Amino acid sequence: MIRRKRLLHWIAVHSVAVAAALFFLLPFVFVFLTSVMGDGQAMSGDLWPHEWHWSNYVQVFTTPGFLDWWRNSLTYAVLGTVFTVCSSLPVAYALAKFRFRGRRTAMLLVISTMMLPPQVIVVPMYLVWAQQFHLSGSLWPLIIPMAFGDAYSIFLLRQFLLTIPKEYLESARVDGCGELRTLLRIVVPMAKPGIAAVALFQFFYCWNDYFGPQIYAAQNPGAWTLSYGLETFKSAHMVDWNLTMAATLLVMAPVIVVFFFAQRAFVEGVTLTGVKG
């Protein structure tokens, strides 16, 4: 009786799980199948390709600009990540481990910046970059600010640094380490999982960013990123969805590959955002 109930329970749970898995995975399957269809077939309502046109992918890569978009996305994501981590770590360390007047206020300000929609300040920000620095038409207005701390990364790193016991830092101080040495020699090695998670988040943020490149790079196709360029793909290839779908998969691929290599750090990071505190 109990065994039968258990079996029924197993069947119920796993049927729901399979149905959910279909909801999450079928979009990828349809996108992939369409991406290898011939020009005439993609919008015919067929679900299965008559012939497999792998050459669609070659065609996407040889689209003028596509490789530039890759290069720009990588530049933005790599520089943005390095800048953000290097500038946010000392701030997070001070907020987590130093006692000083105004610490609570500083923390509240960090959190409010984090909550603010970027669109609120974008107009004056654009005017500064365009009129004082003449940098519109490039991604620099997006990359440079990342060398000055990013609220979300500061917040996450601080949450992580709070978990490092004081004793480690004190013993380093007793050994005569300055704060900077303590940070680099003691804290960084211990905080590697947190740093990795923040770096991944920032990389994904830059890679996925659409709003930023639209504001600053729109006028100059040479500065477009993959995320921004992808949207123009359909209109450039009006006729068919097959090339657009191939390009879509090519934009998704790097993020998913990075994820499979860094799965642990990633899941840890997502948990870190929510479970602490």
Next chain:
Amino acid sequence: MALSPAPALRRKHRRTRLRTLGFLSPWLVGFSVFFAYPLLATVYFSFMHYNQIKEPTFVGLRNWTYVLTQMPLFGPALWNTLWLVVVMVALRVVFGLGIGMLVTKIKTGVGLFRTAFYVPYLAPPVAATVAFVFLLSPGGGPVNEVLSAVGIDSPPTWFNDPTWAKPSLVMLSLWGIGDLMVIFMAALLDVPKEQYEAAELDGAGAWARFRYVTWPSITPIVMFAVVTGVVQTMQYYTQALVAGKLASGVSIGPGTVIQPGYPDHATLTVPQLVYSLGFQNFNTGAACVLSLVLFAIAMAFTTLLMRKRAGLLSAED
């Protein structure tokens, strides 16, 4: 007479303060230059007429009255953003919790299922939106093909139908539920097992166990999910914009000015309207007024929710 600290001690204090300032300096600069200044400038421009070519001129409250009482798109944009904040956030939390609970119950192949549920979250928003516009497209998209194959004669036209456009965006956001699934999973696994056993001994049914054991222990995480969800949805931009543009079929090159929010302003959000005013109509004043309205709503929502201490500040503060 108060004792003044010895000079050596005072020097040490000053050194400590300088050290703290040194560590904080990247953020101090960043905060002033990339946050405080533009915020003040937004307030300034909201009282100016400025088309980004001629010098700004002071116009008093004219931008404010224009945006709040005359601008035809303000109403729809505000409505859509609030609609999304309420419906999308609520459904995401419920669905994320559901999927999280499902994963904790799976006995066979849990790793595979978890990965399958998680991967869509990683798809870049633009790519995911392009994919969904294709999947849901009325003329030969796979979803409607399947729907008509199972006998549904006139399936909705999704992103092309004003009533279905926002629900389609919600569906897209549920597809990327992976982040919430992970934090809910972690929270659910943290609920002490003994409490379930005790409840079961007391004869508590499934609902009572959820209500009296699971729920109290996961409320902080639910609050966290709601706060971050509201913050994200206030900025909701990319998916709505890309879906509207692609579904409308308008050829879009740089410089093409299109009416945002296709179909029939159904996908027009406040951030999109800020962009459209500031960067397509060059109406800096109106764009800044709208930015401040968005700022006010965002602040109102977050202070309201932060009252409940959504776990953003730990006990130490």
